[in-house]
Amino acid sequence: MAGEQPETIVEEREEFMVPLTTDPNPTLRTAHFLKPSLASINQQPLFKPPSLSSPLTDFEPGEWPLKLVFTGWIDPQKNWKTWVDQMHPQHQSTWRKAGINEAIMCSTYKTRRNHDLFWGLAERWCPSTNSFIFPWGETTITLEDIIVLGGFSVIGEPVSKPLETTELMKLEENLLKLLTQLKKTLKSCHQEWMKRFMGKGSELEHIAFLFLWLSRYVFGQKFPNTIGGNLLSVAIHLARGTRLALGPAVLASIYRDLSLLKETIIASTELRMDGSDGDILSLTLQAPLRLVQVWAWERFPGLRPEPNAMNHGEPRIARWHGLKRLKIENVRMVLDSAQDCFQWRPYATTVSNWSFPKFYIEKEEWMVVDSYLDQELQSFAQCLRVCELVGIDCIELYLPHRVAMQFGIDQDLPCTVTKSHESPETAWSNYGKPIWNAKLYVPSRLFEGDVTTQYLSWWKQSTWPSQAAFTGVIRQPRSLRRSRRSLWGSTVKKEVDDNAEVPPGFLHKYNMVYPRTSESYLRSSKGKKGDNDGDVPPGFGHRSNLIHQIEKTMQNEAVPRGSEGAAEAANESDVYNTPKMNDNEGQNRSYKAVEIPGLELEARISRLERVIAELKAERLAARLTSITKQ
Template sequence: MFPWGEATVSLEDIMVFGGFSTLGDCVMSPPFNSLELVEIEEYLENARGELIRSKTNNQSRWLNYFMNSGKDYEHEDFLSLCLSRFVFPCIVGSPIFSIAVNMAGGMRLELSPGVLASVYRDLGSLRKMESYVRCLRVSELVGLDFQEPYQPNRVAMQFGYDQDFPKWIPRSPSSSKLVWYNYNRPIDSDLRLYYPSRLFEPYVTTRYLKWWRNEIDRQMENYLEVPPGFPPNYCWKND
């Protein structure tokens, strides 16, 4: 819920921006009634079991296990990896295997509901909101052996907010450890955030406009009236 109304991520967003289908069978559908497809899923489960026993059950090891190995079912293996890495982020395994086997066998699956359910689950943990707040918060950036100020308050219109007069925020020498601590601090649980509507067109406040005009006039006073090397009364002519 926002000050200007309610909004959420919809199936249309998942379809348009993610390219996931909104037509087809459920992602939790069992494999085709085919003995071969059931055997493929069992084969993938056995391969996963081998990796678990070797204590290397991760996506990179899964890829290396099949790539250029001459093993069967590389297509299903590749789909399992892509689904677990880019669609339903998780460890390679069930129920990803069932989805991969069905897709490789030609079944059309409706991925959008499953993807949107994952988005809603993540939104519930406020991870995306915290990332957005970090983009808005004035802070110091830690480089390899230096620090630089990050001042999004000077470019509020880029984030959809009206631009107000940018306050001067003093910098104090600090260790990279302290700077990172301040940058990485969590948001307050009682913090109220305002998200502007996507239909809102940001502008500038009156005092910002006045400050900006004065700043431009001050800078123009330092400009030469004519380019260096030209006589004072030189008149530019169009060719």
């Protein structure tokens, strides 16, 4: 309609704002918020009394009667990189057109699994909001992470797009017949599929290549080492250069599997509490969950190994290729005390030989989303919209308005959004709805968002454990806005009440809900329980040489330092892993142990850092004055 105001994805208004990690005097300023917020629809948050207590912290992960199979987190197979290198020169332009070039390159890198970190994150997952709930705030893996870390496109046609010509349908039929024959005669379908097609130099090889890539590295199958016939039409479309929105489908599968894992953990804990000896719950995780671990490494400096140096042109995930996991003595404590060192915008910082996406700009700007806007900026607009993600076999809520600070946008009270329970076609039509002529606010990459005073007040009314439980963990002052955060920050836990409606369904600290009982993912079977020796606790994460040297100088209690131990296994059979059983990564490893008083040392280091920074600034000012006088 003529004269109609354009839609706004981000709303702008004046509010009293405060940093999330501290409680200083509020500042009245112009702030930006993702829709929908409670202020925009005049809705008030509701609070519910706690009704259940959590048994999760009563056990270490190694004590859960749980067996996991990771079919979506498999190392690159032998000769896979060779095949990628052979196909790349000929098909690179097609891959770029289809939006999969970087995603294919990402599949050549290996990410070693860190179970301790993975369980720590899974405990804090809330299926109702598809987010991680920590005492200091709410975070999640978003479409932005899927773009940057996975290389997947979030715009394009749906993955369910049917084949539209007789020629393509006949091609699909012939390949399905071949796949059926191979399944009957071969033990290793992935390897034999590669041997059959690699080096043939035809369009059929290209489709077969993409078919294997989708089945092994994008959408894992129910059974290990199998190829999913439902992905063949997707491979054919991609081989023809059709851009498909793989990103939302990948993220939907990650949300689905994290929720299934959380609910299975609760069920296994209940088994343990009931004393059901011999009962083991089995769960197959098909999503590319390595992206969750890399997401955590990017954002929790104290939990990650030292990143690799990147070569020019490599994808971001190359930073984490092949790195040995760190063993953490108490992952729960590190995650829950990470508020001052959590990296809300890790991709906005400079990394050598890595180019920023176009939506990380130096100066904030309002833009109009239209057909002339760059595809990367269109993708950023898609990352900010509340919607439902349509996967291969699931539909999941996507709620970026709950984690606005991850996009460099301020956080207000988020209103509750519920699943529509519509058909995949309806859900996709809403996701893919054109957003032309919408006003898009793109923040400066150097900006760090704040929260409204009402958000901070609401969050602090939650009922997390009291601060007395963390005696010895000290509060650090927040780093200056727009400056690099300390890598060694540690803080007192916020007192939060998780019985608030936000996150809805999060009825107590670890979201006690009754688990799903889908036969596809969860089954109870008789089995022998594993030995608990050597399980958690491992060591306490990465410590810099600076900390080690100052420890000696101050003559504090020595921190035992162990050898790295034997190399981790990297074969196909390692897809079967449990918190304890069959985990052959780092069995003979020595661990570092850091006690709570050691965190006081980190606070001293943080203060020393600030003093050094001030001295450097004074020295630079003196030099400039000297030059001016000359």
